[in-house]
Amino acid sequence: MxxxxxxxxxxxxxxxxxxxxxxxxxxxDPGLAGKAKGERxxxxxxxxxxxxxxxxxxxxxGDRRTTSLIAFASTSAPFADRQHGGIVAGALNLGEDLASxxxxxxxxxxxSALLQAFAAVASGQHADALVIAxxxxxxxxxxxxxxxxxxxxxxxxxxxxxxxxxxxxAHTATVDFxxxxxxxxxxxxxxxxxxWIRDEGLARIVPEAVGKALKxxxxxxxxxxxxxxxxxxxxxxxxxxxxxxxxSDAVADTLAAEVGEAGVAHxxxxxxxxxxxxxxxxxxxxxxxxxxxxxxxxxxxxxDAAGARAMGNAYSATLATRVAEDNYQKYLAFNNLVxxxxxxxxxxxxxxxxxxxTYRKRDMLTGLVGGRCTVCGTLQFPRADICVNPQCRATxxxxxxxxxxxxxxxxxxxxxxLTYTADPPAxxxxxxxxxxxxxxxxxxxxxxxxxxxxxxxxxxxxxKSYDRLRGFVRYFWKAAPACRAPERGxx
Amino acid sequence: MAAGIKDKVAILxxxxxxxxxxxxxxAEELMVEAFSEAIADAGIDVSxxxxxxxxxHFEEINVxxxxxxxxxxxxxxxxxxxxxxxxxASGSEAFRGAVYAVASGAADIALxxxxxxxxxxxxxxxxxxxxxTLNPQWAANGSAPGNFAQLASAYRAKHGVSRDDLKRxxxxxxxxxxxxxxxxxxxxxxxxxTEDQALNAPMIAEPLGLFDCCGVSDGAACAIVTTPEIxxxxxxxxxxxxxxxxxxxSNGSEAGHNSWDGSYFHTTRIAAxxxxxxxxxxxxxxxxxxxxxxxxxxxxELVTMEDLQLSPEGGAIKDVMDGFYDADGQIPCQIDGGLKxxxxxxxxxxxxxxxxxxxxxxxxxxxRQLANPRIGMTHNLGGSPMSNVAAVCIVGAYx
Numbered sequence: 001m002x003x004x005x006x007x008x009x010x011x012x013x014x015x016x017x018x019x020x021x022x023x024x025x026x027x028x029d030p031g032l033a034g035k036a037k038g039e040r041x042x043x044x045x046x047x048x049x050x051x052x053x054x055x056x057x058x059x060x061x062g063d064r065r066t067t068s069l070i071a072f073a074s075t076s077a078p079f080a081d082r083q084h085g086g087i088v089a090g091a092l093n094l095g096e097d098l099a100s101x102x103x104x105x106x107x108x109x110x111x112s113a114l115l116q117a118f119a120a121v122a123s124g125q126h127a128d129a130l131v132i133a134x135x136x137x138x139x140x141x142x143x144x145x146x147x148x149x150x151x152x153x154x155x156x157x158x159x160x161x162x163x164x165x166x167x168x169x170a171h172t173a174t175v176d177f178x179x180x181x182x183x184x185x186x187x188x189x190x191x192x193x194x195x196w197i198r199d200e201g202l203a204r205i206v207p208e209a210v211g212k213a214l215k216x217x218x219x220x221x222x223x224x225x226x227x228x229x230x231x232x233x234x235x236x237x238x239x240x241x242x243x244x245x246x247x248s249d250a251v252a253d254t255l256a257a258e259v260g261e262a263g264v265a266h267x268x269x270x271x272x273x274x275x276x277x278x279x280x281x282x283x284x285x286x287x288x289x290x291x292x293x294x295x296x297x298x299x300x301x302x303x304d305a306a307g308a309r310a311m312g313n314a315y316s317a318t319l320a321t322r323v324a325e326d327n328y329q330k331y332l333a334f335n336n337l338v339x340x341x342x343x344x345x346x347x348x349x350x351x352x353x354x355x356x357x358t359y360r361k362r363d364m365l366t367g368l369v370g371g372r373c374t375v376c377g378t379l380q381f382p383r384a385d386i387c388v389n390p391q392c393r394a395t396x397x398x399x400x401x402x403x404x405x406x407x408x409x410x411x412x413x414x415x416x417x418l419t420y421t422a423d424p425p426a427x428x429x430x431x432x433x434x435x436x437x438x439x440x441x442x443x444x445x446x447x448x449x450x451x452x453x454x455x456x457x458x459x460x461x462x463x464k465s466y467d468r469l470r471g472f473v474r475y476f477w478k479a480a481p482a483c484r485a486p487e488r489g490x491x
Numbered sequence: 492m493a494a495g496i497k498d499k500v501a502i503l504x505x506x507x508x509x510x511x512x513x514x515x516x517x518a519e520e521l522m523v524e525a526f527s528e529a530i531a532d533a534g535i536d537v538s539x540x541x542x543x544x545x546x547x548h549f550e551e552i553n554v555x556x557x558x559x560x561x562x563x564x565x566x567x568x569x570x571x572x573x574x575x576x577x578x579x580a581s582g583s584e585a586f587r588g589a590v591y592a593v594a595s596g597a598a599d600i601a602l603x604x605x606x607x608x609x610x611x612x613x614x615x616x617x618x619x620x621x622x623x624t625l626n627p628q629w630a631a632n633g634s635a636p637g638n639f640a641q642l643a644s645a646y647r648a649k650h651g652v653s654r655d656d657l658k659r660x661x662x663x664x665x666x667x668x669x670x671x672x673x674x675x676x677x678x679x680x681x682x683x684x685t686e687d688q689a690l691n692a693p694m695i696a697e698p699l700g701l702f703d704c705c706g707v708s709d710g711a712a713c714a715i716v717t718t719p720e721i722x723x724x725x726x727x728x729x730x731x732x733x734x735x736x737x738x739x740x741s742n743g744s745e746a747g748h749n750s751w752d753g754s755y756f757h758t759t760r761i762a763a764x765x766x767x768x769x770x771x772x773x774x775x776x777x778x779x780x781x782x783x784x785x786x787x788x789x790x791x792e793l794v795t796m797e798d799l800q801l802s803p804e805g806g807a808i809k810d811v812m813d814g815f816y817d818a819d820g821q822i823p824c825q826i827d828g829g830l831k832x833x834x835x836x837x838x839x840x841x842x843x844x845x846x847x848x849x850x851x852x853x854x855x856x857x858x859r860q861l862a863n864p865r866i867g868m869t870h871n872l873g874g875s876p877m878s879n880v881a882a883v884c885i886v887g888a889y890x
Binding site for chain 2: 343344345348351353354356357358361364365378380381382384388389390411412413414415416417418419420421425426428429430432436437438439440441442452453454464465474476
């Protein structure tokens with residue numbers, strides 16, 4: 001059996017009110033008023049497709065130390081030529097003996113990556129696989145995408161043993177139907193008329209692909225208990241289901257009210273939300289569709305209803321990290337959509353990153369690996385040749401020790417309005433790891449007044465700073481309040 | 492233990508430029524301003540100087556690297572000039588070099604000069620520090636006020652102090668320094684402030700407001716040192732000699748080992764204990780007449796009172812509020828205005844502190860002259876609470 005053994009989702013905590021967006025643009029486009037409902041998820045300034053993917057993967061993997069294959073799907077990955085799966089593998093200390101591939105260039109990159117993982121595991125080429133789908137889609141101010149899209153990630157562990165969701169069959173149609181495109185090097189999508197997308201694209205391509213997938217599975221449309229198809233076009237998902245002969249109560253919510261459409265992650269966010277709320281019975285069929293230059297239609301079967309529900313709960317957990325945001329200007333600033341005065345202090349980020357150092361210290365910088373002295377047992381970060389314990393000072397005695405999952409709390413802190421940060425005040429301070437080890441670190445996802453000495457924190461992989469002169473993104477770990485950890489969905 | 496430096500070296504002359512936003516001059520002119528006063532005070536010719544130590548911190552926005560900027564600005568007679576840098580304690584480091592040269596006998600007369608030209612950055616506050624190739628890839632995105640403000644969070648937690656009580660105490664620290672600076676014609680900030688002004692100032696880094704932060708100033712300070720015997724042979728009476736000169740540097744334990752609680756300066760405690768021993772001081776609270784501490788931020792001064800053994804641990808707030816460190820208190824602190832109001836041209840500050848102790852000990856401090864000071868102390872700190880260079884110097888009358 002091949003299927004999804006574990007699942008986790010990640011939504012940034014900030015949820016931007018659509019009313020705030022519409023209010024900013026109503027003067028120019030009164031027609032937007034009808035869209036002033038609900039909210040969309042919104043990355044912090046230091047989050048991107050990679051960091052969200054790391055959070056989802058971390059929760060998904062749980063205690064698993066590695067995987068045979070890592071597939072990273074995104075249409076908004078920060079590098080055109082640097083593999084993001086490798087960054088995730090480094091952040092999660094998965095080692096170097098694994099295959100990795102990035103998948104992109106289409107909104108069905110997430111479902112396609114999952115299908116490739118199923119195939120690789122089914123064939124025996126790989127024992128298992130981690131599939132990550134993550135998107136932070138940039139949209140022009142006042143565009144439909146700004147209102148319709150959201151930011152988010154999902155990760156799935158594909159295994160060949162007992163899986164809560166078993167892969168049954170799939171069909172892919174490849175059709176160069178250009179509902180939107182983004183030229184290489186361009187910042188923003190260029191989209192065509194919704195009615196045409198709905199009638200000539202979704203309505204023609206998806207039902208046919210779904211029908212063929214169900215046929216391969218030996219199932220009929222009425223057997224489908226859960227139907228997942230993202231679309232920002234109102235009513236389109238339901239009408240496609242109807243055209244395919246699928247019952248209306250099987251149609252999963254598109255999460256427009258609470259998340260917005262999170263690109264390649266969205267089929268899996270919808271899946272998680274559906275598993276959180278629907279009646280789940282072993283044996284039920286799920287159809288997950290990814291639409292973009294054709295359609296992936298994937299038929300899954302629920303083998304373990306409790307396991308499937310746990311996946312749903314993982315979605316609910318990240319949904320519940322919500323912090324309401326009604327400042328549209330902050331959204332513009334975080335997404336670099338406005339030429340904002342940052343002050344001369346921001347120029348300090350313009351330094352050239354020494355890639356030799358980044359590589360030499362990759363376990364420290366990407367993996368948050370410090371040291372454990374084998375003589376006195378002291379945990380320390382960073383790892384050094386001589387033990388930091390003043391009573392020990394043993395030389396060359398340290399073994400690598402990952403700090404990522406160590407419990408930590410705040411020892412000292414400040415909220416700094418002077419230093420440059422995209423989200424002032426800059427919160428930072430000393431944290432102690434409960435088992436030993438400490439360092440002074442940036443905090444993130446902190447609201448003013450939220451932290452104090454003793455506040456529990458957890459480490460999260462984030463953008464340290466942007467080198468906008470050279471297009472480089474520096475990643476490191478920061479401390480975030482521990483109360484908002486993503487959960488793992490596995491029975 | 493080594494015999495120490497006590498009474499081996501005397502101050503022959505000192506000088507200090509006016510501190511402040513010196514739009515009118517660069518580092519070169521500031522150096523000449525401080526040096527001219529010092530050499531006139533010493534009563535020697537430049538040809539009598541055997542060696543020089545030169546301190547500056549932000550060389551990249553200032554004079555550049557090396558000892559040449561000093562040698563060229565002062566047209567020194569082709570002597571050795573060593574440039575030193577040790578964060579905000581650089582001035583003490585230059586002084587130490589000159590003092591050690593004289594104490595060793597390698598030089599009869601040595602010069603220490605520190606300068607910083609900070610107001611060519613284009614913005615207020617200190618430039619961002621850091622540097623190196625690894626640090627900026629992981630070190631927290633801190634500023635000087637944010638780094639030092641963290642002392643407040645740990646001090647409050649350790650001693651159970653409310654935010655309001657701490658804010659009032661650090662406000663008093665700044666009100667006192669402003670009152671002192673107002674009487675110093677060379678000080679950068681010369682307006683007295685009220686406690687309400689300090690408490691209600693714009694927030695810089697929680698809980699430090701604008702008036703909890705020292706001035707960012709241009710300036711230079713200079714010392715010429717020799718042996719007491721040579722000083723006497725040059726006609727000096729009322730000789731001020733070095734009683735102790737100690738530096739202690741962090742070794743990463745505060746930053747990396749959980750034994751430090753974040754509420755005090757580990758290095759200052761070590762440097763102070765060594766300095767008192769070197770100077771033969773048994774009980775600092777009773778023996779120190781006055782001192783200049785590194786009040787880069789008001790909270791730094793507050794906790795340093797305890798680290799220097801002047802206030803009991805946890806007792807600095809009471810002493811501050813009681814006026815113990817005010818100009819008319821038992822141990823006046825920052826009688827020249829301190830970093831807070833005299834200003835903080837980084838490479839010069841350690842020598843500027845000694846300049847005030849020297850003026851006070853020789854009875855030349857003008858309106859702010861204290862009655863019969865015997866022992867003066869300087870505390871010069873560079874870095875951040877978790878990783879720093881602490882310098883403690885004790886000077887007094889050479890008997």
